[in-house]
Amino acid sequence: MSEKIEILRPSALQQYSACPGSYKMQLGFPPETSPEAEEGTMLHERVRRNDTDGLDVEQAGAVEECRQFLEDTIRDSGLATATFENPLEIHDEDGSLLTKGTADVLLTGKGDTCAVIDWKFGRVPVEDAATNLQLAAYALGAMQLIKAQSCTVHVFQPRIKKHTQYTFSKPEAILQNIQKVISRAKSDALILRAGEACRYCKAKAVCPAFRRQTDALAILRDNADALATPERLAEYYAKTQIVKKFCTQIEDAMKAYLDEHGECAGYFYKEIAGKREVSDIAGLCVAVDGLITHSEFLDCCTASTSKVEALFVEKLTAAATANGGKITKKDAKAKFEEVAAAFIQRGTPSRRIELKQAE
Numbered sequence: 001m002s003e004k005i006e007i008l009r010p011s012a013l014q015q016y017s018a019c020p021g022s023y024k025m026q027l028g029f030p031p032e033t034s035p036e037a038e039e040g041t042m043l044h045e046r047v048r049r050n051d052t053d054g055l056d057v058e059q060a061g062a063v064e065e066c067r068q069f070l071e072d073t074i075r076d077s078g079l080a081t082a083t084f085e086n087p088l089e090i091h092d093e094d095g096s097l098l099t100k101g102t103a104d105v106l107l108t109g110k111g112d113t114c115a116v117i118d119w120k121f122g123r124v125p126v127e128d129a130a131t132n133l134q135l136a137a138y139a140l141g142a143m144q145l146i147k148a149q150s151c152t153v154h155v156f157q158p159r160i161k162k163h164t165q166y167t168f169s170k171p172e173a174i175l176q177n178i179q180k181v182i183s184r185a186k187s188d189a190l191i192l193r194a195g196e197a198c199r200y201c202k203a204k205a206v207c208p209a210f211r212r213q214t215d216a217l218a219i220l221r222d223n224a225d226a227l228a229t230p231e232r233l234a235e236y237y238a239k240t241q242i243v244k245k246f247c248t249q250i251e252d253a254m255k256a257y258l259d260e261h262g263e264c265a266g267y268f269y270k271e272i273a274g275k276r277e278v279s280d281i282a283g284l285c286v287a288v289d290g291l292i293t294h295s296e297f298l299d300c301c302t303a304s305t306s307k308v309e310a311l312f313v314e315k316l317t318a319a320a321t322a323n324g325g326k327i328t329k330k331d332a333k334a335k336f337e338e339v340a341a342a343f344i345q346r347g348t349p350s351r352r353i354e355l356k357q358a359e
Contacts, residue, residue, distance in 0.1 A: 088141030
């Protein structure tokens with residue numbers, strides 16, 4: 001292998017596998033953050049602490065689903081010991097450090113097997129466990145750590161209800177794959193491939209491969225037949241999804257500049273009045289009483305199903321505890337579904353474009 005410039009993190013291996021040159025292209029770029037990344041870090045910590053205080057309904061639901069998933073996985077696997085934020089190191093055959101990362105949860109305690117759970121709080125589906133290099137690296141690190149013969153990895157995305165899992169049992173093959181990815185990323189040849197790897201690459205603005213990709217989209221203005229076939233339509237749609245994130249980064253940079261300077265080459269913030277909201281529903285009901293009946297007023301109101309459910313679950317579990325019993329949040333939610341079924345209906349289903357996974 002070539003000389004190690006620095007330790008490549010498991011979380012970046014998927015990107016470097018798709019575009020080996022993205023490693024060197026990003027050297028010297030400062031770390032990036034975003035509200036989504038900061039929220040993800042916070043939710044990981046909340047899952048670890050099993051703490052939903054102060055979270056909004058969606059965030060609290062995601063944390064609770066992760067904790068329930070953990071309980072179910074412990075029960076189904078028979079692995080009784082759960083370690084959160086577990087550091088894992090992956091070593092070469094000679095014992096030298098190849099890469100290292102942190103598993104969200106490491107499950108051990110049963111023979112020569114173990115399991116790793118990785119929480120993902122984004123809404124974009126991530127690589128399935130079977131082909132996820134980050135999780136393969138974690139599996140290898142876990143097997144090396146406890147001298148296990150196999151490791152089952154789980155990727156759980158609570159916000160899109162997606163779970164994939166895979167049991168790795170060939171540590172030598174994983175090691176060779178990781179060595180190959182790192183070697184190509186650090187080689188003298190700069191291999192650049194525009195594609196899905198561009199989505200999170202910090203060097204897009206200076207990358208010739210990404211520039212060629214954006215230039216290819218420009219032909220749509222002058223070529224009416226560019227989308228004439230399903231294959232071309234799918235090709236260009238995939239390219240726009242990658243460019244879309246870059247456009248968001250440009251917009252965020254513009255907002256940051258306007259926040260500091262007030263104007264950027266003629267662009268400025270225009271203030272728009274905030275949406276009106278009722279801050280005191282009971283008070284408003286009393287204020288309009290006489291002209292609007294209570295029944296008419298209720299027709300104007302909308303209840304938050306998630307908030308009512310959360311309050312119902314809280315009250316039901318507290319009542320069970322007070323009476324010397326116990327009910328899980330999962331069973332309490334099921335009880336709410338039963339009680340509220342006649343009064344709740346779902347709105348029009350939304351749709352999201354997804355790509356079929358290769359079989």
